[in-house]
Amino acid sequence: MTAYELLDFYVEVLDKINELSPYTKELTNLSINIKLNQDKLVNIIYSDDFATNNGNIMNPFNAHKKGVITCMQNFLMEFDILKNHEKLVKVRNEIKYIFEKYPIISEDERLTITKLLDDYDKVTNTIYKYVKTRNNSIIVELLNEVSLTVIEFNSIAESYKNIKKFMLKTENKIDEKEEEKILELHFYDGYIDPQYFVLNIQSINKSYEVMCQIMSISLMDYPLKVVKIESGCFLSKLLGYKSVVDALAFLIKKITELMFNKFTFEGQVLRRKQILDLVKEDLEIQKKYKELGYEIDFGNEDIIKYHYQMVKSIGELIGKTTKIKINDEMHYLENNLKKKYLMESSVLLIEDSKEEKKLEQTTEKGD
Structure with a gap:
């Protein structure tokens, strides 16, 4: 695969991955908002004064616990599960076509991108599970999945951007000098x-x-x-x-x-x-x-x-x-x-x- 073919592949894949950016942004905001309350909960639980019969401790504890649930409910009011699922299906099909267009791309490369899409599916399914059951224990599972998926997305997107930037910068015709x-x-x-x-x-x-x-x-x-x-x-x-x-x-x-x-x-x-x-x-x-x-x-x-x-x-x-x-x-x-x-x-x-x-x-x- 030449540099130009490689650049074309990365550009096409990056464009498709970036279509998931709004989805990723919503998940990132959810994670940030919940973490604010989550950190305060942890600080309370591991304080020397923590006791379930201590009103001074339990009142803020319950308030932050409620804050986590409120963050989740506010997120669900804005988050369109069906729309994001359809977007994932569309991006997956289009990336599958790109893989067919560039058959020389390694299997590991395909698996890395496919895993990211699978992880988005997993997050969507967990959100749906929460909507159906309203079981608040699912929030912990969701946060772990969201965190891993967002990190994975940012890592892949940043790598491809660096490659694209470098190759666009250096693909010009070389004017070789004698020395x-x-x-x-x-x-x-x-x-x-x-x-x-x-x-x-x-x-x-x-x-x-x-x-x-x-x-x-x-x-x-x-x-x-x-x-x-x-x-x-x-x-x-x-x-x-x-x-x-x-x-x-x-x-x-x-x-x-x-x-x-x-x-x-x-x-x-x-x-x-x-x-x-x-x-x-x-x-x-x-x-x-x-x-x-x-x-x-x-x-x-x-x-x-x-x-x-x-x-x-x-x-x-x-x-x-x-x-x-x-x-x-x-x-x-x-x-x-x-x-x-x-x-x-x-x-x-x-x-x-x-x-x-x-x-x-x-x-x-x-x-």
Whole structure:
């Protein structure tokens, strides 16, 4: 699937998903209004003075409980179950047609969107159940379903918007300059979801920008431009300043080798700090910079900071793939290592992010 076909698919799906926005807005408002009373109820229940025979406690308790029920009743006065159900059926049928129009879209992608529609159906059925029975205990079940569905909708819509925005921005005809060069990256994972798609592009672009800073290359004159993007097994062909592309491709290759080799021979996933230390000591990286006409001093604090930023961005990409082609060079893990590597990398990425956040908070307090 080409970048243009992928863009068309995302645009069509996003348009259909956005037809559910009014429904989502009504559910969000219901959740917010109920939560105001719900939080106060929780505060009362877990207070030290809570007792069912304490009038000072039970009077506000009953008032907020009644407030929850009132919110639900007001919602039902405005909410048209039949109209929203018909809208869901219409959107589901139209998205089914889009799937048929783009048969190459992965099964996981279809399931993600289908699950969102199924969850909307579940919410509608729960609302109908409440209307029939007026059983207030159903409100708790409904709130949980509403919360999950709204989060899911916002996540999918935001991912597709980011993809649409990026691809519309970069789909213009490329005017290649003599001092520019192509960087080709091919990730061979079976399924690239929208979030990972955006992460790939953002991480590569961030690393390119940092390398431009190191080499004092103007991003205004030589921004990273997209020549081609294909989904499925994610393929990107990017155009940038020649020496920056050469240095970046070499760094991606070295980090990939470090991470894959460490796991192959020792069964360990490298942390960001470990990768940075190995990069600083790697004579081949320093030699590459010299070949390109740059003297890099890893004793310089700014140089270390720049390389940490690239280690972070590139490490996130390599931590989520087991096979990558960098220009013409293939790097991969053996099949028996893939599942364990992806699982352990995922855990380590979360841990590294948490530690980094704690460090930032500590630094801010110190300042």
